[in-house]
Amino acid sequence: MxxxxxxxxxxxxxxxxxxxxxxxxxxxxxxxxxxxxxxxxxxxxxxxxxxxxxxxxxxxxxxxxxxxxxxxxxxxxxxxxxxxxxxxxxxxxxxxxxxxxxxxxxxxxxxxxxxxxxxxxxxxxxxxxxxxxxxxxxxxxxxxxxxxxxxxxxxxxxxxxxxYVPERFYAGHEVDWGKYCRGMLLDASVVGVVGGERVHVPVTGLPDKKDGVIVYENEDIGFTILNKPGGVPINSTLSNHAEDVVSMYTASMKERQGSPESHTPHVSIPLRIETETCGLTLASTRKEFCAYMTKLLESMKHVPTADTNDDKPIIQKLYRCLVCIRDPNDIDRIEKMTGKTLEHYVDPKSATPKRFVRHKPTSPESKMQQCLMRITSVGDEKYRAACVSSKYSDSNDCTLAHRLWNPHVAHPAEVLGVSYVMQLEVELLNEAHRPHQLRGQLAALGCPIVGDEAYGGGVCEMGAHRHTWNRMAVQLCKLEFPLPEWRKEEVGEGAEKKVKKVLVPTEQRCEFRLGSAWWSEYLVDYERYL
Structure with a gap:
């Protein structure tokens, strides 16, 4: 040849x-x-x-x-x-x-x-x-x-x-897409309440060797709540149609249902979540539920910029993240922002990293769009922040830094110029169609997310089974939306009139909450040895 x-x-x-x-x-x-x-x-x-x-x-x-x-x-x-x-x-x-x-x-x-x-x-x-x-x-x-x-x-x-060198998303292989989360069984770190009743794990869904991702499945209404690993995209990419949420969960459904090769279950993701973000992900398994969520999204109003929390959105999403603190004085500064609506502007079509500014552009030709967020809590149960900077390589502070960033560097936090890390819970108030909202706004406040290299948070590397990938300390930790019910409606006119079933919202709610993230055990160990 x-x-x-x-x-x-x-x-x-x-x-x-x-x-x-x-x-x-x-x-x-x-x-x-x-x-x-x-x-x-x-x-x-x-x-x-x-x-x-x-x-x-x-x-x-x-x-x-x-x-x-x-x-x-x-x-x-x-x-x-x-x-x-x-x-x-x-x-x-x-x-x-x-x-x-x-x-x-x-x-x-x-x-x-x-x-x-x-x-x-x-x-x-x-x-x-x-x-x-x-x-x-x-x-x-x-x-x-x-x-x-x-x-x-x-x-x-x-x-x-x-x-021939496709994008790979190895984190998707570290979990079982057909089993339930261990956190629902062991320490109740994963909680779901639907219509006022707490959800339970079916015997057939108990996790085995790998932790499961399923939090809740409702076949009648047609939706599933997943605990998505970070680093796995929602949909397929140009070079990879197998290692994304839709593809991997669809494959698990086909296997569990014994579906023929020619039949592919309907799976779509009505609520956007970025590849780097881990946590609660809503998957639609019926087209009617996807249409229901689309209508809810269209009906959502922007939360007023006044510093109040009176208006509860129809769909509520809360993010937990671990951020970098360079100046110790920023701990107090960030804490004073708790409960306030913070406003930034960004050009959504600009290149990454996107530039977020605090003041509204005065030019009428500006393409900048408004972004709103609210910090709802600062720190964990015991401490506001954890120190990661120390001149002693065997110190508790340096150990935490090594677990978060590169373990092969003597003082990774000093290389990044980071003194502390602090856990925040943040609500985005007008999230639709604005990528990097959370990451960019936190970076604009001077506290980039740990592992967000593009915005100054360094590289947080994860490895397993001969593979390595980067992860980011951001999690969608709370998801809440109205529980729908089936209703018959007449559509069309005259001879073409017919009755079809649609999903409509009720007064009852679906509430899901994650009590811990992948970095939580690092903070627990840090506090234990203080």
Whole structure:
């Protein structure tokens, strides 16, 4: 098998600019498999690790392209499957990476470069029409799955887009998506109350080797409360369709229900929660419940900016976070803000880290949008803040710093310029469509969240089973919304009038609360040895 490079190409994961179709494969790496079968690849060295691959079209004596199958001397054809092309690409990708390891000493995370079958399982492979792509149309790209591995497409106008270094979210594998949280059983650190009655764990839902994520399931109304690990996205990404909340919980539902392969349960997330945030996550398992929550969100009013707490929102979300305190005087300053409505402005379309300002822009052309939040409590049960700065490496303060940040650095808090860490509970008052609201506003107050590197909170690293990932000290610790009930309503007019069941709110509430977060045991140990 030989390889050769020719011409040049621009390789990107998406395409919106029309280009000449003949230019797409310039400078493509070619791999000759023998018998006239040549695989072309572009983008192995690209920064975004996206490779385009196809079987090179053969040209007959009339100059016509014939790319689907090449012919043997006896007239039979070589059927080149999708899996075969991906295997060639992965093999060549490893050669490229091995060179980087040897020449540059690059660290390679385990499983960072999956096999062809793993790439298909992760949803990192797409097939697209080359003609449409050349015109700037990427909308018709189709994500492939393991069942497509043996498919032989019409290679004459089809190309693979392979994210051969897909995003990985290993934290999702550290929990059981089909079992209940241990915190509901052992120390009551996870509490749920629905319609005035406390929820209980069914015997079939008891966690085993791994802790479960389920807090509550209601099949009749159609919703589930999950205790999401931090570092797991809600929905799939361009390169990963397997390690997100919707995909992993859907897979557990199919397994528990014994659903056929062709049937996929409905799962959607009506309340937005960022990838880095852990904690209570509302999943809809019926379309009617998703529509119900959408209506509630549309009916929500902004809380007045007056420093009162009289208005309780229809949907209440409370966040618990551990923040960095650089100046000890900031402990008193932050505590005095408790109960007050804090106002910031941000351009939601700006790059990360986003800049949040305290004063409303005066320019009428400003695209800045208002963000409101309220600090509801400061500190834990015993202490307002915990010191993490000490000149003694074996001190209690330094031990806490090592557990929160890099254990290999002698004084990680001093490197960050952090003196204390303090736990806050914060309510966002107008959360919709404004990313990084909590993170950016706390950073603007001078107290970034622990582990929020983008906003100055350092890197908090977690490791398990040969993998490492970063985590952030922010948790959605309380979620409350009206308990709905089914009601029949007439829709349409005249002969088209019909009765359908819809969900409507009642006076009763659904209330869920987490009593501790992943960093809570660190604070408990710190206080124990003071």
């Amino acid at each position: 030989t390889g050769r490079r020719k011409h040049s190409i621009d390789s990107t994961s998406t395409n919106s600019t029309p280009r000449n179709k003949s230019d797409l494969w310039k400078n493509a790496l070619e791999k000759d498999l023998g018998d006239g079968v040549i695989i072309q690849m572009c983008g192995l060295g690209s920064a975004n690790h996206v490779v385009y691959a196809r079987m090179k079209p053969s040209t007959n004596t009339n100059g016509d392209s014939a790319a689907n199958n090449t012919n043997n001397d006896d007239g039979t054809s070589h059927a080149v499957s999708l899996g075969k092309v991906i295997e060639v690409l992965v093999d060549q990708g490893w050669r490229h990476i091995a060179k980087s390891i040897l020449e540059q000493g690059v660290h390679i995370e385990a499983d960072s470069y999956p096999s062809a079958s793993q790439l298909l399982h992760l949803g990192a492979v797409w097939i697209l029409n080359e003609t449409l792509y050349a015109k700037g149309d990427s909308a018709h790209a189709k994500r492939l799955s393991p069942k497509d591995e043996g498919t032989v497409p019409d290679w004459e106008d089809m190309t693979l887009r392979v994210h």
